[in-house]
Amino acid sequence: MSQLTELKEAIRKALPDLDLVLGWREGYDALHAPPYHIRRQEDLEHLVFGPMCVNNLASQLMHLRGKKVGIIVKGCDARSVVELLQEKIVNRESLVIFAMPCKGVLDVKKIRRALDIDHAREVHFHNGTIEITSGDKTSSVELKDVLADKCLRCHYPNATEYDHFIGEPVEPRVSAEEAAADPAMEELAGMDLTERFAFWKTHMNRCLRCYACRNSCPLCFCRDVCLADSRDPHWQSQETSVREKWMFQMIHAMHLAGRCTQCGECERACPVGIPILLLKKHLNAVVKDLFNYEAGIDPTATPPLFTFKVEEENIKEIEL
Amino acid sequence: MMASLFIVSKDIPQWLAAMAKTRKVFATQRESGAIIFKPYDPGREVVFERESVTSCKEAVFPQTKVLFSYFVKKNPETGETAGVAIEESLNKPAPQAVVFGTRPCGTKGFLTFDRVFDCDRIRDPYYTSLRERTAFITLACDRPGATCFCHWVGGAPDDPKGSDALLTPVEGGFLVEAVTEKGEELVNEARSLFAEADEKRREEGAAVRDKAKGMLTPKPDLTDIGPALEKRFRDLDFWEDMTAACVSCNMCTYLCPTCYCFNITDESDGQAGVRLRTWDACMSQQYSLEASGHNPRPTRAHRMRNRVNHKFWYHPKEYGGVISCCGCGRCVKHCPGSVDIRRILLTALERKDEDAE
Numbered sequence: 029m030s031q032l033t034e035l036k037e038a039i040r041k042a043l044p045d046l047d048l049v050l051g052w053r054e055g056y057d058a059l060h061a062p063p064y065h066i067r068r069q070e071d072l073e074h075l076v077f078g079p080m081c082v083n084n085l086a087s088q089l090m091h092l093r094g095k096k097v098g099i100i101v102k103g104c105d106a107r108s109v110v111e112l113l114q115e116k117i118v119n120r121e122s123l124v125i126f127a128m129p130c131k132g133v134l135d136v137k138k139i140r141r142a143l144d145i146d147h148a149r150e151v152h153f154h155n156g157t158i159e160i161t162s163g164d165k166t167s168s169v170e171l172k173d174v175l176a177d178k179c180l181r182c183h184y185p186n187a188t189e190y191d192h193f194i195g196e197p198v199e200p201r202v203s204a205e206e207a208a209a210d211p212a213m214e215e216l217a218g219m220d221l222t223e224r225f226a227f228w229k230t231h232m233n234r235c236l237r238c239y240a241c242r243n244s245c246p247l248c249f250c251r252d253v254c255l256a257d258s259r260d261p262h263w264q265s266q267e268t269s270v271r272e273k274w275m276f277q278m279i280h281a282m283h284l285a286g287r288c289t290q291c292g293e294c295e296r297a298c299p300v301g302i303p304i305l306l307l308k309k310h311l312n313a314v315v316k317d318l319f320n321y322e323a324g325i326d327p328t329a330t331p332p333l334f335t336f337k338v339e340e341e342n343i344k345e346i347e348l
Numbered sequence: 349m350m351a352s353l354f355i356v357s358k359d360i361p362q363w364l365a366a367m368a369k370t371r372k373v374f375a376t377q378r379e380s381g382a383i384i385f386k387p388y389d390p391g392r393e394v395v396f397e398r399e400s401v402t403s404c405k406e407a408v409f410p411q412t413k414v415l416f417s418y419f420v421k422k423n424p425e426t427g428e429t430a431g432v433a434i435e436e437s438l439n440k441p442a443p444q445a446v447v448f449g450t451r452p453c454g455t456k457g458f459l460t461f462d463r464v465f466d467c468d469r470i471r472d473p474y475y476t477s478l479r480e481r482t483a484f485i486t487l488a489c490d491r492p493g494a495t496c497f498c499h500w501v502g503g504a505p506d507d508p509k510g511s512d513a514l515l516t517p518v519e520g521g522f523l524v525e526a527v528t529e530k531g532e533e534l535v536n537e538a539r540s541l542f543a544e545a546d547e548k549r550r551e552e553g554a555a556v557r558d559k560a561k562g563m564l565t566p567k568p569d570l571t572d573i574g575p576a577l578e579k580r581f582r583d584l585d586f587w588e589d590m591t592a593a594c595v596s597c598n599m600c601t602y603l604c605p606t607c608y609c610f611n612i613t614d615e616s617d618g619q620a621g622v623r624l625r626t627w628d629a630c631m632s633q634q635y636s637l638e639a640s641g642h643n644p645r646p647t648r649a650h651r652m653r654n655r656v657n658h659k660f661w662y663h664p665k666e667y668g669g670v671i672s673c674c675g676c677g678r679c680v681k682h683c684p685g686s687v688d689i690r691r692i693l694l695t696a697l698e699r700k701d702e703d704a705e
């Protein structure tokens with residue numbers, strides 16, 4: 029039985045007890061698979077699974093609270109679900125998790141750059157390559173050149189929290205140390221403060237303040253009452269200056285410190301390619317250093333910013 | 349239209365530089381992989397190969413527009429307010445501007461703005477002062493993408509409507525046709541850069557344009573789209589399903605060349621402040637939030653219903669049947685959930701005879 033057939037079978041059985049199952053369906057071309065709701069057995073016809081299933085469906089869980097929801101997760105998506113469970117934002121009893129061991133998802137922007145295609149009619153995955161038919165032309169590119177960055181350094185391809193595990197676990201692509209080594213982070217660390225600020229100013233200058241980053245984040249749960257749009261209290265001006273945009277991005281990052289599971293949805297959602305994930309990775313590294321904690325791994329662990337110790341082991345207040 | 353001229357690709361920067369002497373020029377440039385409209389900078393390459401992510405809306409309807417600035421005067425003795433000094437931004441004349449390299453769909457976006465901001469009922473000076481001073485040099489498309497649907501809504505990859513000059517990409521350069529006097533002026537100012545286009549070039553241009561039109565997918569008949577959407581108005585299940593992939597951000601409306609909703613806020617800093625007009629987005633929860641805390645469009649489904657209905661039903665109803673979507677496909681291509689407005693329209697049409705339960 030193929031992995032997809034097995035998945036459909038598992039959902040078919042679970043569906044009568046659920047309000048809906050979150051999955052991915054065929055999109056407007058073969059490279060896109062938008063999230064959709066499976067409510068009826070016949071909706072299962074449209075279900076797809078593969079490297080084009082980029083969206084983290086956990087981002088939808090917040091506004092489905094109160095419903096009995098099934099969710100299909102890749103390894104990284106599962107971490108967001110675990111973090112939501114840890115923070116008691118979603119309730120384990122109202123969730124059925126279908127875990128798909130994952131070999132990586134595509135970065136469509138990389139594909140557009142590498143192949144300059146107009147209309148991807150068909151996509152085939154062979155060992156290590158992806159073959160795309162656009163118009164009457166078929167081109168191929170190595171998968172490693174078009175996989176999302178997070179997948180190239182993925183250390184958690186298999187969900188640890190689930191009700192149904194579909195197929196065989198896959199080997200992590202890299203070790204924990206390799207996963208932590210990140211050239212973009214190193215490059216940023218190599219800049220002095222002035223250079224780093226100039227780097228961010230250039231990027232933030234083109235930010236549209238569209239909040240696609242915020243709203244795509246599975247853990248950014250204030251979304252509708254975000255301080256960036258609040259008028260009372262009046263934290264931020266609505267002006268689209270670098271100052272305001274940077275301020276918003278800083279707050280967003282701070283609120284995700286030690287909660288962000290590095291699913292990369294914020295950066296993927298950004299229409300103008302701002303590398304905002306770097307901010308979150310940096311803060312996560314700080315949290316790891318101080319509290320030896322990684323978000324979304326252990327459903328029973330308390331996230332460090334959700335608790336308080338009079339004496340922190342790694343924070344020497346006297347030296348501050 | 350004046351006779352076709354030809355300019356070689358490498359002379360484009362000179363033309364831009366000539367125009368930039370007395371005008372503000374917006375051109376498409378690449379930053380971190382994204383093609384965006386930015387003020388022209390001679391040190392940076394202008395790129396044409398793809399439709400830009402951002403539309404040229406910013407040039408005439410900036411995301412942040414200062415309407416006026418104010419200063420609240422206080423009586424130093426009592427601390428009481430002693431009047432407000434106001435400085436009108438309209439008193440500073442806007443510079444002449446040129447938008448270079450927008451596609452026909454994006455240029456036509458302003459025809460929607462014109463209907464709303466410059467009509468019998470209303471003449472918005474903040475809009476018209478910029479609109480009148482801006483010229484559009486549009487680039488015809490040689491290869492529409494998977495998300496292009498200008499032809500569904502009365503456009504075409506070589507539609508000159510709303511443009512002052514139209515460029516067509518040909519081997520080694522561009523065919524140039526002035527559409528308006530303003531366009532002619534822009535060409536004549538740098539006339540030495542252009543040659544008459546011979547017949548071969550003109551034929552090549554026509555072939556490029558025909559080929560582009562041939563690449564468009566078959567179009568549906570949208571005559572009944574208004575009534576079809578009306579039929580689905582109360583069908584919230586329909587809108588829920590159509591919105592399953594939406595995260596309710598502002599991106600689709602901000603990238604859209606025809607979305608014209610705005611917000612007005614006072615942003616004070618002590619006694620000084622500005623009254624701003626900024627882009628607003630009907631997909632955001634704050635958009636229809638009332639002072640009481642009640643929101644008549646409480647869910648994403650309600651908000652999507654408004655966005656689609658506004659473009660394909662309410663606006664046409666109000667403005668002589670014209671759909672206020674230009675078919676550029678930005679909202680499809682860049683949406684984090686790949687929400688496809690075309691699919692919403694087609695599904696509504698398919699079910700146009702079906703009453704809501």
Ligand code: SF4
Pocket residue numbers: 108244245246247248284287288289290291292293294295305308
């Ligand atoms: S901040 Fe970005 S990477 Fe982190 S959980 Fe949110 S969307 Fe994912």
Ligand code: SF4
Pocket residue numbers: 234235236237238239240241242294297298299300301302304
């Ligand atoms: S998604 Fe990108 S452009 Fe939009 S607000 Fe976030 S950083 Fe800015």
Ligand code: SF4
Pocket residue numbers: 240593594595596597598599600601631679682683684685686687
């Ligand atoms: S349709 Fe897409 S771009 Fe528009 S609000 Fe929804 S998620 Fe954002």
Ligand code: SF4
Pocket residue numbers: 399451452453454488489491492493495496497498499503504505506674675676677
């Ligand atoms: S929608 Fe039409 S005019 Fe717009 S970019 Fe596509 S082909 Fe060109």
